Amino acid sequence: MLSFLSIMDLTQPEGRVELGRRIQAAAAEQGFASLTALAEALGCSRALVYQYVNGEVLAQLDRLSEIARLTDRPLEWFLAEDPNGDSRQMVRAREELEECRARCHELERALAEEREARLQQADVSRRALAGRLQELCHALRAAGQMQQLMEAAVRWREVAGELGEARAMAAADLHIAHAAYGLGEMQRAQTALDAALQEARESGHHAAELSARQERIRVWQGSGRLDQARAEALALAESEAWWPRWAAVVTLAALAEQEGKLEEAREHLERAEALLEEAPAASLPPAHAYVQSNAVNLALAAGDYENALSAAEAHYRLAAEAGLPEQVREAILNQAVARLRSGDLSRAEELLERLRELTEHAADRRLRGLVDVFTAELLTLRGDLPEARRLAQEAIEIANETGPGIAAAEAQLALGRAFLAEGMAEDAAYHLRRCVARAERLGLARVGLHAAMLLAVAEEDVDRLNELRDEARERGYRDLAEGPPLIAREENATG
Numbered sequence: 114m115l116s117f118l119s120i121m122d123l124t125q126p127e128g129r130v131e132l133g134r135r136i137q138a139a140a141a142e143q144g145f146a147s148l149t150a151l152a153e154a155l156g157c158s159r160a161l162v163y164q165y166v167n168g169e170v171l172a173q174l175d176r177l178s179e180i181a182r183l184t185d186r187p188l189e190w191f192l193a194e195d196p197n198g199d200s201r202q203m204v205r206a207r208e209e210l211e212e213c214r215a216r217c218h219e220l221e222r223a224l225a226e227e228r229e230a231r232l233q234q235a236d237v238s239r240r241a242l243a244g245r246l247q248e249l250c251h252a253l254r255a256a257g258q259m260q261q262l263m264e265a266a267v268r269w270r271e272v273a274g275e276l277g278e279a280r281a282m283a284a285a286d287l288h289i290a291h292a293a294y295g296l297g298e299m300q301r302a303q304t305a306l307d308a309a310l311q312e313a314r315e316s317g318h319h320a321a322e323l324s325a326r327q328e329r330i331r332v333w334q335g336s337g338r339l340d341q342a343r344a345e346a347l348a349l350a351e352s353e354a355w356w357p358r359w360a361a362v363v364t365l366a367a368l369a370e371q372e373g374k375l376e377e378a379r380e381h382l383e384r385a386e387a388l389l390e391e392a393p394a395a396s397l398p399p400a401h402a403y404v405q406s407n408a409v410n411l412a413l414a415a416g417d418y419e420n421a422l423s424a425a426e427a428h429y430r431l432a433a434e435a436g437l438p439e440q441v442r443e444a445i446l447n448q449a450v451a452r453l454r455s456g457d458l459s460r461a462e463e464l465l466e467r468l469r470e471l472t473e474h475a476a477d478r479r480l481r482g483l484v485d486v487f488t489a490e491l492l493t494l495r496g497d498l499p500e501a502r503r504l505a506q507e508a509i510e511i512a513n514e515t516g517p518g519i520a521a522a523e524a525q526l527a528l529g530r531a532f533l534a535e536g537m538a539e540d541a542a543y544h545l546r547r548c549v550a551r552a553e554r555l556g557l558a559r560v561g562l563h564a565a566m567l568l569a570v571a572e573e574d575v576d577r578l579n580e581l582r583d584e585a586r587e588r589g590y591r592d593l594a595e596g597p598p599l600i601a602r603e604e605n606a607t608g
Contacts, residue, residue, distance in 0.1 A: 119194045123171055130168035135191050137166045139184035154183050236276070243272045243281060250288045256438055259295035259477055262288060283312035283321040290328050294335065295439075297479045297518065302332045323349070323357045330364050334371065335518050337555035343368055359388040359400065366407050370414055373558025375589040382407055398435035405431050406440060409447045414559050416592030422451035442471055442480055446487070453491055454592070461491055482511035482520040489527040493534050501531040522551045522560045529564065533571055542571045559590060566597040 122128045140151045152162040155176065164170035172180065181188045246269035253262040266288035273281035286309035293302035306329045313321035326345060333342035346368065349361035366381035385404050392400050405428040412421035425447040432440035449464035465488050472481040485508035492501035505528035512521035525548035532541035545568040552561030562585055569578035578596070585593035 120192050121194045123192075126168060129171055132172065132191060133166040133168045136162075136172070136180055136184075139180070139186050139191070143184040145184075151180075151183070155179060239272050239276055243269060243276065243278075246272060247281070247284070250285070254288060254291060255436060259292045263292035263296065266292060279312045279316035280318045280321065283309045283316065283318055283325070286312065287321065287324055287328060290325075290332070294328070294332055295477060295479060297512070297514070297520070299332055299336050299518070303329070303336075306332065323352070323354070327357060327360050327364070330361075334364070334368060337518075337557075339368055339372065339556040355388065355391045355393070356396065359385060359392065362388060363403055363407060367410070370407070370411055371558065372556055373414075373562070373588045373590075375411060375415055378407075378411055382411065398431065399437055399440075402428065402431040402435045402437055402440050406443060409444070413447060413450060415589050416454075416594075418451045418455040418592075422448060422455065425451055439477075442468060442477070445471070446480070446483060450487055453487060453494075458491055458494060461487075465491065478511055478514070479520060482508045482524065485511065486520065486523045486527045489524075489531060493527070493531045496534075498531050498535045501534075502528060505531055518555060519557060519560070522548055522555060522557050522564075525551065526560055526564050526567070529567055529571075533567055538571045542568055545571060558588065559593075562588070562590065563593060563597065566593060570597055 121131060123132060137148065140148065145151045145154070148162045148166060149159045152159040155162065157176075161170065165172045177191055178188055181191060246265055249265045250262060250269060253265055266285050270282055270285035270289065273285055286305045290302045290305035290309065293299070293305060306325050309325040310322060310329075313319075313325055326349060330342045330345050330349075333339070333345070343365065346361045346364045349357045350365065352358045352361070362381055362385040366378045366385060369375070369378035369381060382404065385407075389397065389400055389404070405424060409421055409424040409428050412418075412424050425444050429441060429444035429448065432438075432444050445464055445468045449461045449468065452458075452464065453461035465484055469481070469484050469488075472478075472484060485504045489501040489504040489508065492498070492504065505524050508524035509521060509528065512518065512524055525544050529541045529543075529545035529548060532538075532544065545564045548564035549561050549568065552558075552564060562581060566578060566581045566585075569575075569581060582594055582596060
């Protein structure tokens, strides 16, 4: 600022005397009783201040700045040739600067308020979007549209993350896991469930934590990690709340059935039915449907196709009344399997075609693979072996795309059966061995035993076949105990 002023010449005695006079005048006007008082305030000797005032010693700039501060004068007032005129100019400049600063502060405040308003509006918009996405996820899940559910749930999680809402993030991750399981993406399902568990625990969302644990059991079961699935199910079966306790018991029944422990599975299912007495009224329809679903699976595993068919028809009614589209599709599939294996091929074909249309509408490729599996089995029974092999191979491809599991094992079994029916024993043995290995890895007792029996037929190993028939009898697989099901048959009179 001093460069804009006309500075007096301090190299001359007159300039130093004038500076001393101004120091004395400023001190007096500020109320300092004496130069001694000024010296005390400056922290220097009285003699030095007198030397400043007499012009004998030139005050250094830092000392002069301190004098200016103590006397409430601008520094330029001490140095300018015309202190009053230059000071007024500086005062005006400072006033203008202060006005400018005030305007800047006002603009900054207005911008901050506008930014805050926009942030609040964005927050409101995000919350509204999150609400719509949540509703959409529930609707898509109920409709069984897994691919669309995945897309909506991923977007919901992004919005929930922007809002910093851990509970909503946990709920979205549960939907992602459910969709991933439905699409056969087991690793993605596991990752989403791990995230959901952490978010649920951090936010104290107990219901979401229980849901994540239950879903995790299902993923482990589908991946063949049966010991982990059973341990978690046993822990949940001790829950105080009805729903996780009941769901865990149902899961224990499914695990026992998968491992070929049919009597144990029946005991768990009886306990699950007894627990329905504790169920809230709103939970009864879906709970009845899930228990009935497991009853159908038990009858199919036992080879009791007459009871399996009536149970599957009851399951269909219960699932439809409860509004459970996935369960409805499962009931149709089980009706088709029961009809197929009891020889009613025409009706089985009608059900499989209907289910194929439903799976395409719901974009459920996992179930579509199973439809191909049992259609291939049907075509093998009819003797249309090239088409049976094509569908079984297609089912294997779908299963590998959506994650190897039960569908892949069933598809390899169907392909091995078709090759065997055509007399291509080596090709049949190759696929049946792969099926046995996969079934062992996933804990699929019935599928593995069935494939092993067909493999014994392909290898003409009668002793091995008899051993396997005895094992089937011990496990309670009625149809397999009589030997491997027919490779081809004439359709019965009702077909």
